[in-house]
Amino acid sequence: MISTDTQSSQTLFDTAQTILVGGVDSPVRAFKSVGGTPVFMKEGHGAHLISEDNKTYIDYVLSWGPMILGHADPVVTKSVIAQAQKGTSFGTSSALEAELGFLVQRFFPSIEKIRFVSSGTEAVMSAIRTARGFTNRDTIVKFNGCYHGHPDSMLVSAGSGALTFGQPDSAGVPKDFAKHTVVFEYNDTEAVKNYFKTNGNEVAAVILEPVCGNMGVVLPNPGFLETLRELCTNHGTVLIFDEVMTGFRVHEGGAQALYGIKPDLTCLGKVIGGGLPAAAFGGQKEIMDQLAPVGPVYQAGTLSGNPLAMAAGIATLQQLTAQQAFQTAKNQTDKLVSGLNDRIKTFNWPIQVQNCGTMFTIFFSKGSLTQLDEIKTCDKRAFNRFYHEMLESGVYMAPSQFEANFMSNKHTDTDIEQTLNNIEKALQKIESL
Numbered sequence: 001m002i003s004t005d006t007q008s009s010q011t012l013f014d015t016a017q018t019i020l021v022g023g024v025d026s027p028v029r030a031f032k033s034v035g036g037t038p039v040f041m042k043e044g045h046g047a048h049l050i051s052e053d054n055k056t057y058i059d060y061v062l063s064w065g066p067m068i069l070g071h072a073d074p075v076v077t078k079s080v081i082a083q084a085q086k087g088t089s090f091g092t093s094s095a096l097e098a099e100l101g102f103l104v105q106r107f108f109p110s111i112e113k114i115r116f117v118s119s120g121t122e123a124v125m126s127a128i129r130t131a132r133g134f135t136n137r138d139t140i141v142k143f144n145g146c147y148h149g150h151p152d153s154m155l156v157s158a159g160s161g162a163l164t165f166g167q168p169d170s171a172g173v174p175k176d177f178a179k180h181t182v183v184f185e186y187n188d189t190e191a192v193k194n195y196f197k198t199n200g201n202e203v204a205a206v207i208l209e210p211v212c213g214n215m216g217v218v219l220p221n222p223g224f225l226e227t228l229r230e231l232c233t234n235h236g237t238v239l240i241f242d243e244v245m246t247g248f249r250v251h252e253g254g255a256q257a258l259y260g261i262k263p264d265l266t267c268l269g270k271v272i273g274g275g276l277p278a279a280a281f282g283g284q285k286e287i288m289d290q291l292a293p294v295g296p297v298y299q300a301g302t303l304s305g306n307p308l309a310m311a312a313g314i315a316t317l318q319q320l321t322a323q324q325a326f327q328t329a330k331n332q333t334d335k336l337v338s339g340l341n342d343r344i345k346t347f348n349w350p351i352q353v354q355n356c357g358t359m360f361t362i363f364f365s366k367g368s369l370t371q372l373d374e375i376k377t378c379d380k381r382a383f384n385r386f387y388h389e390m391l392e393s394g395v396y397m398a399p400s401q402f403e404a405n406f407m408s409n410k411h412t413d414t415d416i417e418q419t420l421n422n423i424e425k426a427l428q429k430i431e432s433l
């Protein structure tokens with residue numbers, strides 16, 4: 001029975017744990033990394049979330065990225081309600097899919113053909129299969145610290161250093177699958193170059209987050225993306241930019257617009273569904289036409305191109321332009337980052353911010369961080385204390401040192417100022433401990 005009474009997050013989490021595995025439907029929500037009880041949210045409005053305990057938070061998680069217009073944007077909400085009243089799923093084509101397709105293409109001109117799916121994981125899994133079908137090759141190159149959802153071949157990482165033949169990172173991934181994934185350190189241009197000298201013609205695809213968000217925000221070193229583009233072009237390898245997170249977030253047109261590099265395939269998710277389950281992959285027509293029903297690579301989905309999700313995506317992308325949402329959110333991010341840099345100067349803590357567009361991470365370390373090994377040296381205990389101080393003060397940030405935070409166009413100067421004051425107080429407190 002669903003209760004409408006106010007219940008504490010602790011009570012709700014206790015109940016959830018009796019039916020949901022670990023009390024959650026996605027592991028990061030369980031607060032394992034920072035400890036404590038996850039906060040159960042019941043409402044979101046603009047830049048704010050309201051918990052079941054009736055506490056209001058300034059939200060920098062924004063559903064892990066999608067809510068660039070903030071929660072319950074009136075235009076998106078109206079559009080979703082209007083579509084729900086007409087029906088939520090037909091299992092047929094609808095006009096909405098091509099409409100969203102053309103809208104996405106306006107932001108991402110490298111996408112000549114697109115296919116909608118329901119999650120980033122599905123987009124990556126399908127893009128990889130398409131690349132393998134197109135090239136008739138098995139090997140995939142990925143980078144340590146990049147997250148691409150949970151397709152088998154992507155749950156593989158490597159120890160530090162150059163290449164390793166992949167060991168599965170998760171139980172349940174057959175070694176026989178993992179061996180087709182080759183992992184390099186992010187930004188290790190030379191190692192990839194060397195690998196391609198002898199193995200380039202066997203690589204189906206190179207996949208990466210062109211700006212990494214999933215080890216916290218890490219930028220590509222100058223020349224990294226350019227070299228990958230060149231290697232892929234020279235060896236007939238498909239270059240896949242996983243812009244599930246960076247799409248519409250580091251630039252309206254993603255990292256490919258920011259850095260002026262055209263991938264062969266792009267994976268999108270998060271913002272394109274406006275908070276509903278939609279994702280997509282797309283790119284060069286010749287490669288995409290490998291997909292059924294045109295080509296031999298099979299891929300399908302009962303809820304793919306779902307009308308409700310398409311309506312939310314269309315309204316979001318239209319409002320992105322109408323509200324100049326990206327620029328506003330970026331300006332607010334820049335204000336937060338510059339305010340933070342001013343304030344952290346006075347602390348002895350090794351602490352710094354890395355940011356790109358509307359994404360930022362506060363790292364408890366010094367010096368610029370360019371790959372996972374360096375990031376692992378961050379002071380996790382300090383981060384966790386800081387995290388709980390911030391939560392207590394009403395600021396909801398990503399519950400792990402190794403994640404990006406996000407800004408919406410609804411975060412006001414007052415939100416930013418309050419966040420900065422709370423950060424300062426939190427740092428003073430943990431410094432005194």
Ligand code: PMP
Pocket residue numbers: 064118119120121122124147148149150209213214242243244245246269270279
């Ligand atoms: N790729 C990237 C870059 C992501 O950040 C994520 C999710 N955080 C995914 C893929 C997987 O998306 P989903 O959670 O929708 O499956």
